[in-house]
Amino acid sequence: MSFGNALRMAAVALAASVALAGCAKQESGQRPRAAVVLKSSAGEFLAYEHNVTLRLDAERIPARVQALQDACMRKQHGDCTVLEVSQRGGDHPRGMLTVRIVPAGVEPLIAAASEGADPGDRSTRAEDLAESVRDNALTRSRLQKELSGLQAFQQRRDLSVADMIALSQQVSRLEAQLEAADQEAAQHQRRIQTQKVSLHFETPGGENGRGEIRQAVADFFATLASGTAWTIRAVAFLIPVLVVLLILVVAWRRLRRRRA
Numbered sequence: 001m002s003f004g005n006a007l008r009m010a011a012v013a014l015a016a017s018v019a020l021a022g023c024a025k026q027e028s029g030q031r032p033r034a035a036v037v038l039k040s041s042a043g044e045f046l047a048y049e050h051n052v053t054l055r056l057d058a059e060r061i062p063a064r065v066q067a068l069q070d071a072c073m074r075k076q077h078g079d080c081t082v083l084e085v086s087q088r089g090g091d092h093p094r095g096m097l098t099v100r101i102v103p104a105g106v107e108p109l110i111a112a113a114s115e116g117a118d119p120g121d122r123s124t125r126a127e128d129l130a131e132s133v134r135d136n137a138l139t140r141s142r143l144q145k146e147l148s149g150l151q152a153f154q155q156r157r158d159l160s161v162a163d164m165i166a167l168s169q170q171v172s173r174l175e176a177q178l179e180a181a182d183q184e185a186a187q188h189q190r191r192i193q194t195q196k197v198s199l200h201f202e203t204p205g206g207e208n209g210r211g212e213i214r215q216a217v218a219d220f221f222a223t224l225a226s227g228t229a230w231t232i233r234a235v236a237f238l239i240p241v242l243v244v245l246l247i248l249v250v251a252w253r254r255l256r257r258r259r260a
Contacts, residue, residue, distance in 0.1 A: 045130035047191035048103075052110055053120030053200045058093040060116070061201045065095040068113055068199065072097075077105030077112075079194070095201040100194045113199045120202070129188055136185050143178040147171065 056064060065087060072080040084098040101109060150171050159167065 045128060045133050045192060046126045047129055048124060048126050048195040050106060050110070050122070050124050050195065050197045051200070052113065052122045052198070053202065054114055055118040055120055055204045056116070056201050058203045061093055061095040061203075062087055064113065064117075064201060065097050065199075068097050068099075068109070071109070071112065072099045072101065077108045078102040080105060080109075081194075083196070093203055096199065098196065098198045100190070100196050102193070103195055106195055106197055109197060110199070113201075117201070118204060120200075127191075129192060133185075133188050133192075136181055136188065140178065140181045140185065143174055143181060147174045147178060150174065 065085065069082055069085055071077065072082050078101060080099055080101040082097070082099050084096070086094075086096045088094045097113075099109070150167060154164075154167055154171065
């Protein structure tokens, strides 16, 4: 049997041993990094998201959004990261700020946003990440064991150049997969340890109604021109139809007279 075949068989045997070694005692220094996470309670795997709608005078919306954004960047209510900011002017001004903040800062942030504003809708949802966290931990543990086995195999002095290249490629592939799994685990922890808050600002209903009236008045001549143009097109379309109908009526009457 060639050494290359022996290497492939060793890799297969290593993967099989990883799948069957769930209850086996692990070597010193090789415990999976996700062990502590797997022992945590189920409640710690919930990712919360809050959506809050507030009604505020149009001229106050830009300043309010900017003040909340500055407060988040200054960590005024705890560790906070701005995810999205948007504003719209015109007759229907709106503002929106989305942040990710520590749980203790959620209510103070919403209270600051609600100051002087009329409350609207508020909703809170939680996504259970327990299964995703568990699967990720198992994947990382498996990859770490496979990587450790191949790295130990790399230390052999009787490897040929071709075998070294094949082994290095396999190690690189496992390292890339492990890095991606680590990044996913970090994202899970970020979603669990912080909460996403989306603040939506809109004007009160009365201002929206007045804005619609102003828009209708402003669009009066444009609407009149559009309606006139449509009427002209309709008449132009119907003229040939009326001519054809008139010809048919005249021909039908002449036919009846001849028969009479």
